Amino acid sequence: MAIFVDENTLVVYQGLTGSQGKFYGLLNRDYGTQVVAGTNPKKAGTDVEGIPVFASVAEAVKETGANVSCVFIPAPGVKDAVLDAAAGGVELIVVITEGVPAHDEAWFYNKLRRDYPEVRLLGPNCPGIISPGKCNIGITAGHIAKEGGPVGIVSRSGTLTYQALYELKTNNIGVTTCVGIGGDPVPGTSFIDCLRAFEADPETKAVMMIGEIGGSAEEEAAAFIKAEMSKPVVSYVAGVTAPPGKKMGHAGAIVSGGKGTAAAKMEALADAGVQVALNPTEAGEKMVGVVAKL
Amino acid sequence: MDLYEYQGKQLFAKYGIPVSAGEVATTVDDAVAAADRVGYPVVVKAQVQVGGRGKAGGIKLAANADECRTHATSILGLDIKGHVVKILWIEQASDIASEYYASFTLDRAAKLHLGMLSAQGGVDIEQVAAESPDAIARIHVDPVDGLDEAKCREWVLAAGLDAAANDGAVELLLKLWHCYVAADCDLAEVNPLILKPDGKVHALDAKVTLDDNSVFRHPEYAEYDATQVRDERETAAHEKGLQYVGLEGYVGIIANGAGLAMSTVDIVSQVGGKPANFLDIGGGASAEVMTGALEVINNDPAVRSIFINIFGGITKGEEVANGIVEALKRVSIDAPIVIRLDGTNADEGRAILEPHLSDTLQIEPTMVAAAERVVELAKSRGGK
Numbered sequence: 001m002a003i004f005v006d007e008n009t010l011v012v013y014q015g016l017t018g019s020q021g022k023f024y025g026l027l028n029r030d031y032g033t034q035v036v037a038g039t040n041p042k043k044a045g046t047d048v049e050g051i052p053v054f055a056s057v058a059e060a061v062k063e064t065g066a067n068v069s070c071v072f073i074p075a076p077g078v079k080d081a082v083l084d085a086a087a088g089g090v091e092l093i094v095v096i097t098e099g100v101p102a103h104d105e106a107w108f109y110n111k112l113r114r115d116y117p118e119v120r121l122l123g124p125n126c127p128g129i130i131s132p133g134k135c136n137i138g139i140t141a142g143h144i145a146k147e148g149g150p151v152g153i154v155s156r157s158g159t160l161t162y163q164a165l166y167e168l169k170t171n172n173i174g175v176t177t178c179v180g181i182g183g184d185p186v187p188g189t190s191f192i193d194c195l196r197a198f199e200a201d202p203e204t205k206a207v208m209m210i211g212e213i214g215g216s217a218e219e220e221a222a223a224f225i226k227a228e229m230s231k232p233v234v235s236y237v238a239g240v241t242a243p244p245g246k247k248m249g250h251a252g253a254i255v256s257g258g259k260g261t262a263a264a265k266m267e268a269l270a271d272a273g274v275q276v277a278l279n280p281t282e283a284g285e286k287m288v289g290v291v292a293k294l
Numbered sequence: 295m296d297l298y299e300y301q302g303k304q305l306f307a308k309y310g311i312p313v314s315a316g317e318v319a320t321t322v323d324d325a326v327a328a329a330d331r332v333g334y335p336v337v338v339k340a341q342v343q344v345g346g347r348g349k350a351g352g353i354k355l356a357a358n359a360d361e362c363r364t365h366a367t368s369i370l371g372l373d374i375k376g377h378v379v380k381i382l383w384i385e386q387a388s389d390i391a392s393e394y395y396a397s398f399t400l401d402r403a404a405k406l407h408l409g410m411l412s413a414q415g416g417v418d419i420e421q422v423a424a425e426s427p428d429a430i431a432r433i434h435v436d437p438v439d440g441l442d443e444a445k446c447r448e449w450v451l452a453a454g455l456d457a458a459a460n461d462g463a464v465e466l467l468l469k470l471w472h473c474y475v476a477a478d479c480d481l482a483e484v485n486p487l488i489l490k491p492d493g494k495v496h497a498l499d500a501k502v503t504l505d506d507n508s509v510f511r512h513p514e515y516a517e518y519d520a521t522q523v524r525d526e527r528e529t530a531a532h533e534k535g536l537q538y539v540g541l542e543g544y545v546g547i548i549a550n551g552a553g554l555a556m557s558t559v560d561i562v563s564q565v566g567g568k569p570a571n572f573l574d575i576g577g578g579a580s581a582e583v584m585t586g587a588l589e590v591i592n593n594d595p596a597v598r599s600i601f602i603n604i605f606g607g608i609t610k611g612e613e614v615a616n617g618i619v620e621a622l623k624r625v626s627i628d629a630p631i632v633i634r635l636d637g638t639n640a641d642e643g644r645a646i647l648e649p650h651l652s653d654t655l656q657i658e659p660t661m662v663a664a665a666e667r668v669v670e671l672a673k674s675r676g677g678k
Contacts, residue, residue, distance in 0.1 A: 027608070075507065075510065076510050076511065099507045100507060101478055101505050101507045101508035101511075102400055102478075102480060102505050102507065102508075103437065103475060103478055103505065103508070106400060106405065106406070106407065106437045107437040107438060109405055110405065110406070110436050110437055110438050111438050114438060139607075139608065140607065141606075141607040141608050141637075141638055143638070144607065144637060144638060155553075156553075157551070157552065157553025157554075157556075158551050158552075158553060159549075159550060159551025159552075159553050159554035159605055159607070160551070160553035160554060160557060161553075162551075162605055162607045162637065163554065163557075163605055163636075163637075166605070166636065166637055183552070183553075185400055185402050186400070186402065186405050210553070212553060212556065213556075215402045215403070216402065216403050217402075217403075220403065236557075238553050238556040238557045238560065239556045239559075239560065240560045240563070240564075241559055241560050241563040241564075241569070242556060242559065242572075250395075250397070250419045250420050250423075250483065250485065251397040251398075251399040251408075251410060251481055251483050278560070278564055279557060279560060279561045279564065279661065279662065280557055280661070281660060281661055281662055
């Protein structure tokens with residue numbers, strides 16, 4: 001099994017007619033993802049290499065049964081695109097676009113939670129999600145992932161996600177699902193959402209979690225792991241030696257209350273029983289050790 | 295993007311928030327002329343984007359033109375925690391009955407906006423937060439609902455300001471909320487927010503951070519961008535569209551992706567080196583991008599060796615290798631380079647690099663080995 005997406009997932013690409021949307025939409029189709037539709041209000045009725053284009057996600061869902069949307073719309077249009085997808089009836093919206101204003105993210109995150117509570121949002125500014133061998137949505141190079149299991153990956157960083165997939169493949173370890181949650185201030189899907197899903201997924205036996213400095217998502221994940229996870233977790237947090245950012249005002253410091261540094265995150269994770277690596281290679285090595293004992 | 299106090303106040307004024315009348319000056323003569331127009335007494339305030347200006351002698355009261363001249367002379371050119379004062383803000387002095395603290399920012403954990411208001415304003419608000427958190431009244435605002443007057447009043451009453459300040463605070467905070475949303479602020483902070491003896495509530499300071507991602511709907515941000523202080527290395531990188539942060543060390547770093555770049559900085563430090571920078575060249579690794587990155591690194595005199603750390607995903611190893619080979623033809627680099635190339639078609643990429651390898655262009659199979667090698671090379675060339 002995989003989490004969130006699998007071989008039955010039908011995907012509509014919002015922005016399929018743009019250069020990025022077309023490039024990755026077709027790459028995802030080549031991987032084996034069921035790319036069933038695209039949207040563009042101005043190009044409804046046309047197609048992109050055989051993929052039909054509709055005016056809205058609602059129409060695409062009605063005509064093709066799409067249940068997941070992938071957004072490649074430029075940042076100014078993401079807010080409307082997310083609402084179009086939610087209203088259109090998909091279960092999961094994957095927003096690849098980077099550079100979305102924080103106020104927009106906060107707005108559509110809360111709008112979805114209120115008006116479309118069943119819809120899952122992933123991103124913005126994320127590499128996407130891949131259940132190797134089954135479905136690849138987004139900008140991950142599919143061949144760097146080995147299919148099967150027993151490891152699930154959740155990551156805030158794009159290139160480090162690829163690095164993790166690659167290190168596991170090099171060590172002949174398969175991945176059930178790899179979720180890139182993105183590093184933006186208001187990620188639609190959190191570490192905890194993914195950890196909970198991996199904990200419930202019978203094929204996932206261990207989880208690799210890749211964090212970054214800033215925010216308190218890793219600390220919250222650590223609390224969840226301590227309280228609710230039975231499966232082993234290996235973690236790496238990037239930015240151990242990052243210099244403290246230029247600080248403006250006091251609000252940020254008051255809100256974070258000392259959280260946010262890599263050291264604080266690593267300490268919280270270690271305290272939750274997580275094996276904490278100092279670099280991505282070591283994380284791969286630690287996971288090899290964990291998998292050997294499963 | 296952080297604004298100077300004067301820019302923050304000008305922004306506040308656009309949204310009807312009461313701020314002191316004032317003018318910007320960059321010379322002593324201009325400062326005195328501005329003070330004459332504003333009317334004495336005035337406050338001469340250093341414009342630097344760092345806290346602790348007052349304690350460093352960057353804020354002074356002037357009762358007349360002579361005092362203004364004296365203070366402007368001492369403050370212009372003053373070094374405040376590494377920030378040299380080039381701009382002064384001359385504003386009308388205010389009588390203060392009480393000082394408060396107010397701000398709006400995003401609470402990432404709650405995924406809601408957060409307003410904070412305290413009757414104990416002034417410079418030590420972080421100490422207040424740590425020692426008596428109850429002294430700060432907090433309100434979470436759902437971005438879909440926004441902040442209405444009733445909720446705002448409830449929040450103000452919870453903060454326990456002087457009774458005389460309540461009506462003025464509600465009015466000012468509703469305007470501050472509007473400014474925070476409409477101008478796409480990451481932070482809109484007033485410290486101190488003051489009650490004057492005449493009962494008026496007034497923003498005596500302004501700390502505003504704008505969200506760089508919202509530039510597309512704020513053409514007016516361009517004028518703020520023009521006044522940003524960046525070091526020379528950062529300016530050069532910014533012009534080439536590269537994500538660059540200057541650090542204090544001697545190992546130049548080029549990586550693709552922010553996470554990998556951060557990780558490279560970590561690993562160089564872990565093996566005993568000191569990174570000179572963080573540089574993320576993004577997804578591709580074309581000759582143009584690699585040339586630009588090498589130029590930026592090469593212009594940093596502190597750099598003793600260079601670590602190119604690339605993971606090929608969609609971008610294949612051959613393309614990365616060709617980009618590096620081509621870039622090295624265009625830029626003459628003094629410092630030795632160590633490459634770590636992994637990911638898609640890494641073997642093909644390494645084969646392309648093979649004939650070009652030398653004492654000054656080396657390749658290592660892993661991140662750790664490459665980091666150790668690049669630090670060793672830097673140290674042999676005087677890096678400490």
